[in-house]
Amino acid sequence: MSTLISLNTRLDWRDLAKVYRLIFLTVLLIIITACANIKRIVPINELKPVDVDPRVKFIDTNNIVEVETSAIESIEPEVVIESYQRLLTRGNPEIRKEALHRLADLTMRLAEAKMGREEEGEQTNLTPAVANASFSKAISLYEELVKEFPEYSSIDEVKYQLARAYSLNSEPESSLQILDQIAVTHVESLSYLESQFRRGEAYFVRKDYRVAEQAYGDVVEKGVNTEYYDKALYKRGWSFFKQSLFTEAQKDFFTLYERLLHQQKVGNSQNKLLNDLVNDTRRVISLSFYNQDGAASIREYFKVNGAQTFEDQIYDALANLYIEQERFQDAADTYLGFIKQHPVSLSAPEFHTKVIDIYKKGGFPSLILPAKESFVVTYGRNSAFWNKYKGKVIEDLKVLLRVHLDDISKFYHANAQKTKKSTDYLVAAKWYREILLTFSDPQIDSQYRFALAEALFDGGQLEQAAKEFETVGYVNVKSQYSRDAGYRALLAYQAIKYPKTATQLEKLLPSIQSGTKFSESFPKDPKAAEILARVAEQQLMISDVQGAINSSNKLLLLPAKLTRKQRERAYIIIANGLFDLKQYAKAEVAISELLTKVKLTKQQQLNFRNRRVEAIYQLADSARKEKRTNEAIELFLKVKRLEPNLKVAINAHFDAATLLLQIEKWSEAASLLESFRRGYPKHPLSQSIPEKLALVYEKQKNWNKAASEYTRLAAGQKDPELAREGFWRVADLYLKAGNKTKAIEAFKNYVWKYPSPYLLAQEGRYHLVGLYESSGDKQKRDFWRQKIVEFYAKDKKQNNTRTAFLAAESKYHLSENLFIQYQRIKLKLPLAPNLKKKRAAMKKALAAYNAIAKYEVAKFTTASTHKVARIYQILSDDLMASQKPKGLNEDELEEYGYLLEDQALPFEDKAINYYEVNAQRTTNNIYDESVKASIDALRKLKPVQYDKRERLEAFNAVTF
Structure with a gap:
């Protein structure tokens, strides 16, 4: 405490109170920090008001009083000086007074020019007037003027320039004495405010903050709307601050700060002095709160004095001050204090992020993750902040949210990979979902949805994982994760353990759909063929034959190289599938291709040859039913041509002949029927050939052949009546043919074998009469005439x-x-x-x-x-x-x-x-x-x- 008092010998009771308060706060801070489970680095030198200085200087930054220039600006300074010196010797007091004033001001200006050259390192090529000029010469001239003409109307300006010359000549005490005189004797002077400001500056440098405070205060009181008002506020605030009068200091600084912010807003924001003044004012405000209760003091101040739009700047300045002092927890608490008071402020997300950065910088890893989680909760999509803003605010916020959500999700995912617990993986999945619900960018979506799917997969949520993988794989197809996601989706579906009650369709359909998507989206992938081949087999297992065909066709069109087994199996699935689905036209083509491209066993070849002609036969049968007779005939003949020895070819042969009969192509029909009977004499269908050929021959009027066929037909007829009719038909056809011998033979056979029905038998006898008549065999003719007469006599009732x-x-x-x-x-x-x-x-x-x-x-x-x-x-x-x-x-x-x-x-x-x-x-x-x-x-x-x-x-x- 004695050390603190020694810093300023003019401390009164206010100073002692501030010192005691500072000591109390320091001790309390140490206690709080010790209680907190946080490592904090306490600087060796705490920031005390006596140790902090303002960073903006105002004195000698420009000429405060301009010296009236000569009317003849083109005359050399040396000539002007000689002229003024001659005027001094004339003995006229008025002339001497003005000449002394002008010569002193000129000397002052030349000395300043010389000083400027020297500061810039240009000490050569100086004019004689500049080289001989000095502040000492100016002082002598000003003192001579004051001494000789104390009642000079411009004596206040002369004294001010004299004080300034003393200051520039490194004689501050002499300068201060002159300024004190001005303050006492020249209150109404035009240079009074400037002189008082310079007095304040001088006393401030001497750390006589009480006197400086009064000098600055005089300027503040009397210099409103002057160029010294803001500067005086600034320096008086600092004077209060140096005295640990923080409340008084804050009043000046906040008044100034508001004025400066307004000037920045309406004026030139590129003004360096203005900007420096704003920054340092904000800094000293934070220093005042620093030396009080920190963020609590800020909160209390604005509570008492009313909210301001720049509150966030003050909190930020204080926090940065703490950071400089490596008081990281205090810095974090400062930001959090603001966030608590203003959770929907535009600065809140930024401050929250700074808290996280502070924890990183301060070495508090255990606090980083909770802070990030708190950030997401406080500003995420379900927060009041999110609901309040839109547009650029939210877009900027998303940048921060993504960083924090990324860290959170990765942390939990990494932790789950260590623990291998399903629940830990699902925690990571929760945060990945939050990312996806927050951002809509496709690349972001793919990256984090893939991670989400991985977490769900490892967490045992296989169906959900598969769906998320599919979204990555097939919605954002240009993503770098698409291929792996598509493949992982398939693995997830395959890994699902279904209940015993699940059907084969329920078990396999998801894998089938996923595999199909993969092969369509990534046809060049080395796995595409294997996956698509498996899909086709699974589709067969659920009786989706058309699906299996489609998959096999796609497999054959893949740019990826297929194994022989894959290719051959695809051909087989297509051929069998089309046949089973009764798509016979396509089946025929597919089987023909299969027979040329696939190495089959003899039995397989036979089976597929059978299926091919069966397909053609079915096409022919359809054409027949639809009355496309010519097409049906051609298809039936195609069966016969392709596979003449197979069973179906026999039927096709016969069907073709039958259709030819229907369209009355008698010759072709006869040829087919005859060849059928020759080729398959014992086939059951051959039994109907005589009737068909008989019809053909009748249509051709080839009565002899027709009779021959009816002979076969009648001979093989089990029905006696039909057999009888057949034999009569034979006789009749021979009669038409003019084949007397065969006709006689046929009619004789008939009448002897079938005397009944009597009427027809009589006709047969009558035909025999005619035949023998035409043959010239009168004896046999009369024999059958006699038989006619005899049978007439026998069957009187039927006559x-x-x-x-x-x-x-x-x-x-x-x-x-x-x-x-x-x-x-x-x-x-x-x-x-x-x-x-x-x-x-x-x-x-x-x-x-x-x-x-x-x-x-x-x-x-x-x-x-x-x-x-x-x-x-x-x-x-x-x-x-x-x-x-x-x-x-x-x-x-x-x-x-x-x-x-x-x-x-x-x-x-x-x-x-x-x-x-x-x-x-x-x-x-x-x-x-x-x-x-x-x-x-x-x-x-x-x-x-x-x-x-x-x-x-x-x-x-x-x-x-």
């Missing part, structure tokens, strides 16, 4: 007009032989036996023709009636033309003629009678050849009755 007609015709034609035989018997001598013979033949013929009537067939009834008439007429004619016995004379011959005529006439009458029976049938609209022939015969036999025109017209008018 109809057709069978009656056939029987009547057959009977009629069979009777023709009897007629011919009868007609051929001539009545020659001896007449009696020949007549008997003829009558016997006549009887048979008549019986035959008369039997025809029972069939009730008009054509053959009229024909047989006509034949009966002819038989009678022939006998009559033959009798009349019979051979006459030899040796008869003319009368005998005449008599013999009458006798024959008597014999012949009844027969003629019968003939006429039968002719007339036929002729009468015209009344029933029957007029056929036999009726006509009968009428013609009547014209000859009964010309009077029948050979009349109108009768003929009547006959001719009959229509049939």
Whole structure:
């Protein structure tokens, strides 16, 4: 304490109070620091008011009083001095007074110029006037003026210049004496304020702060709005400060500080003196609080005196002061004190960051992390500060937030990597999420989201980790982390342990989707092929066949080199998949490519060849169903062409033929059907070929081949009725073909094998009649005519007009032989036996023709009636033309003629009678050849009755 008192012998009770207070605060600070669990370096020399000086000087920075210049500025100084010296000798007091004043001022100016040159190191090339000038000469002149003319109107200015000359001549005491005189005797002088300011400066230098305070105070009181006001405030504040009168000092300094800030705002912010004054004023304010209760004193000051916009500057200045003194905890507390009072101030984030820097600089590592966490909480996205501001403020804040969040998250991540605890990894993840929620920059997002995903992965949150990895990998694809993130996402999905109840789809789908994204995003990556190949297999496992096909196609298109196994497996998956999905057109192409590019076992080759033609077959079948017949045929034939020995080719062969039948391409159809039967004679489908070929041959009118096929068809027919119909068809086709031999054979086979149905059998016999007729085999012809007649007689109940007609015709034609035989018997001598013979033949013929009537067939009834008439007429004619016995004379011959005529006439009458029976049938609209022939015969036999025109017209008018 004695040391402190010795620093200023003029201490009064106020000084002692300040000293005691300073000692108390120092001791209290030491106690607090000792109690705190923080290392603090206490400087050897504490900052005390007596040890601190102002950093801004005002004296002699410029000429305070300008000396009136000569009217003749171009005259050399030496000439002017000589002129003034001559004026001094004239004896006129007024002239001498002015000459002394001007000579003294000129000498002063020249001495100052000389001093300036010397300070700049330019002591050569001085003019004689400058070289001879000195402050001592100026002092002599000024003193002479004061002594001779004490009542001089400008004596205050002269004394001021004299004081200034003493000061520049390093005679401060003499200078101060003059200034004291001015202060006492020249209060109203224009230089009074300047003189008082200089007095204050002089006493301040002498550490007589009380007198200096009064001098400065006089300037402050009287010099408002002068250039000395701010300077006097500044120095009076310092004078108070030096006396430890901090409250008084703060009043001056804060008044000045506000004025200076305003000047900076409205004036030239580049003014060095102004800026220096602002800085030092702020410094001394902080020094005053430093020597009180530090930040607590600041808080109390503004509480009492009202808030100011520059409060943050004062806290910052005090904190920097503490930092200079290495009182790091006090510096941190100062910043934190401001933050507590003004949490949403624009300076708060900066101060908080400075706190963190202080902890770093002061060696307090345990406090750094909590401070950073507090920073994030106080200014982060959920804080009042964040909600209050926007734009550049927030953008600038983000820079700090990123630094702190980066440190926090890395610390916890590093700690988790040491402990290997899942919970520690999740703590790190929490901070990484905070970063991501705060920043939107893609690069920042990728960097920290990747770290977040890693922390989640190591923390056991595999599904979340995978999703975050995917965001990095596939949203910010240009990020340096993208590839690794995509791969890590896949690993995360694969590492997930699913519950036993999970389906295969639930287990594999995430890995499939992730693997697909990786291969699409990084196709050149060495892992892309392996991953995509695995994806395809997994898609098969969940029955996503189309997905497996797509993946395999992508695999084959990858720029990365594939292994042979990968490539071949891809071809197989594509080929099988397309077939299984019934995409047969694509399957055919894929299988064809597979067969040329993949080395397969014999069994595999067979399987795929089967699948290929099956695919083509299915395409053909679809085309058939959609009525694209030509396309279907071509596809069926393609199957046959590609794989003629495979089972499906057999069906394709047959189907192609069937379709050709449908579109009536008979030749092509026949060719295919015939080749099918040759190639597969025992195949079940061959059984239907005869029917198809029969149809083809019929359409081609190749009746012989058609009959041949129907023969096969009928022979193989299990249904007797269908077999019967087939055999009839065979006979009919041979008949159409004109193949008499085969037709006869077929009809004979039919009628002998199938006498029933009777009607058709009769037709068959009738065909045989015609065939033998055309072949000239009359015997067999008549044989079958006889069979017709016989079967007609047997099956009376089944007969109809057709069978009656056939029987009547057959009977009629069979009777023709009897007629011919009868007609051929001539009545020659001896007449009696020949007549008997003829009558016997006549009887048979008549019986035959008369039997025809029972069939009730008009054509053959009229024909047989006509034949009966002819038989009678022939006998009559033959009798009349019979051979006459030899040796008869003319009368005998005449008599013999009458006798024959008597014999012949009844027969003629019968003939006429039968002719007339036929002729009468015209009344029933029957007029056929036999009726006509009968009428013609009547014209000859009964010309009077029948050979009349109108009768003929009547006959001719009959229509049939």
